[in-house]
Amino acid sequence: MSRTAVIGIGSPFGADQLGWEVVTQLRDRGVAAELECWDGPLAGLVERFKALDVAILVDAAVGGGRVGEVHILAPEQLDGAGLRWSSHGFGLRDAVALAQALEELPRRLLVVAAEVGEPAADRPPAAAVRAAVYAVEAELAANTGGATHVAVPLHTVNQD
Amino acid sequence: MTDRRDAHIHVPVLARVEGEGALELDLRDGRIDTLRLRIYEPPRLFEKFLEGRDFREVPDMVARICGICPVAYQMSAVQALESVFGVDPGPWVRRMRRVMYCGEWVQSHALHIHLLAAPDFLGFDSAVAMAAKYPDEVRRGMQLQALGNRLIALLGGRSVHPIGTRVGGFHHAPAVSAVEALLPDLREGIDQAEALVRWCAGLPLPDDDQEFVSVALRHDSEYPMNNGRLVSDDGLDIPIAEFAQHFREHQVPHSTALHATLNGQPYLVGPLARLNLNADRLPQSTGALLTDLPVRFPSHNMFHSALARAVEIHAALVEALALLQDYRPDVPGEEVTPRAGTGYGCTEAPRGILWHHYDVDDAGHIAQATIVPPTSQNQGRIEEDLRLSLEAFGLAHPDDELRKRGEMVIRNYDPCISCSTHFLRLQVRRT
Secondary structure, eight states, X not given: OOOEEXXXXXXXXXXXXXXXXXXXXXXXXXXXXXXXXXXXXXXXXXXXXXXOSEEEEEEEEOSSSOTTXXXXXOGGGOTTOOBOOOSSSOOHXXXXXXXXXXXXXXXXXXXXXXXXXXXXXXXOOHHHHHHHHHHHHHHHHHHOTTOOOOOOOSOOOOOO | OOTTOOEEEEEOOOOSSSSOEEEEXXXXXXEEEEEEEEEOSOOOOHHHHHTTOBGGGHHHHHHTTXXXXXXXXXXXXXXXXXXXXXXXXXXXXXXXXXHXXXXXXXXXXXXXXXXXXXXXHHTOSSHHHHHHHOHHHHHHHXXXXXXXXXXXXXXXXXXXXXXXXXXXXXXXXXXXXXXXXXXXXXXXXXXXXXXXXXXXXXXXXXXXXXXXXXXXXXXXXXXXXXXXXXXXXXSOEEOGGGHHHHEEEEEETTEEEEEEXXXXXXXXXXXXXXXXXXXXXXXXXXXXXXXXXXXXXXXXXXXXXHHHHHHHHHHHHHHHHHHHTTOOOOOOBOOOOOOOEEEEEEEEETTEEEEEEXXXXXXXXXXXXXXXXHHHHHHHHHHHHHXXXXXXXXXXXXXXXXXXXXXXXXXXXXXXXXXXXXXXXOEEEOO
């Protein structure tokens, strides 16, 4: 049976809560996927990926874009993306790259990154959370149920 | 290459680190003129945040000091506060706290060995690059790290900033089924750890013996983790309450973290110091494994820290299995009635001794707190090591090679300011 997870990356503070809030709202909406919040060292994702066929990671982005703008990134698009910084020197990009090197990436992995504007705000902007929820639901519809559909990135951040 | 050159090697940002630091190295006439590990991150003021707080808040607050070793902060804190209130949480809690601590050692050491240190020793820029050639070893490291996290989460509710610990014990006792689900993985983990120890013993580690003083806890019968007296290989043997009478913290202009000395000299804390002072307290199977290695402890080669971490992973998993295999739930702690007093806690964080001191008022509010973390204690030793290592390596080497060796030396300590792999930029100014 295909296993699909939506993993909110973040912490309980500031705009960084976006990933967790998205997961909470998806849970309230009865979305059929494993839903979890992740605040730990991102290296741990490598082991988590092993059990999954489809993984959608949700994170706050500080990429200078419009608040609420959603970037949907495939693994090869993570280099240079303005995603949340790692606190322990091993970030999301590193975790994905390591899983890729070990050939343990899920069949399909996407990062849904929503622009939060000011990272020091008390909470993530509601528009960013809402946009990320819709984007995740759309990607779940396109990427689960045994489909091999490859999503076309809606937007990508500056790749320089 | 010239043997008597002048150079200024400046790594302004220790990138991908927990914290902000830099390395400055000035060579004059082919000799080290100035060497500084600069830590310029603003003080985090946790000790002040704790003042006025209820004692019940302390475990969750101090856990936020570090995402990699929150258990250590919680364990030193509850030990100190329980001593103030005269609480003995009993043998069940003591065993389970040790299990939780084992988990933290396993995950922290596995992360450091595989993602941070081994790429240095094997000549890779990163763990990702290393994984292409050593996929099975990196996979094993990630599995061990995940196993350590599961041990923490078993008692802490989650592996990062766990919430299960309280003064007096735990908030809950794990279900038997949760423990039983872990047992097969612990057995497999011990096999993986044995292979890891042998692999680390075969790494091409630089041969660089140095004189230094090792400091660690020592317990009557256990490999030190939650309890013990403070000892050194220089004759120190004191109760933890006397820490401040023997160890001196002082400010240096180039660091916002206090340096510490013992009898006026830098000293080492952490896995190599622990193993140097406590090899006879290892579990029997870990001790037997050690006799089979080409390296002997005590060792004064700082690069044997990587091997010491692997040995401690093995020891921690052997201990965790022994403590859990006949697990039965129990009342997870004692009720606590606060009273005024002073208490001390000292436990062995993955990176070394972590000392806490609290003054508490009648209502159980924190009047004063002092926390001395291991990375702060190791700063002086790191600078001393950098000087000795770079001189032994040869100062005539090109700047880039000196920088790389310097990075390797610093990362070898797994400092909390450098839970990472790379310095970002290098500026060289020649005078």
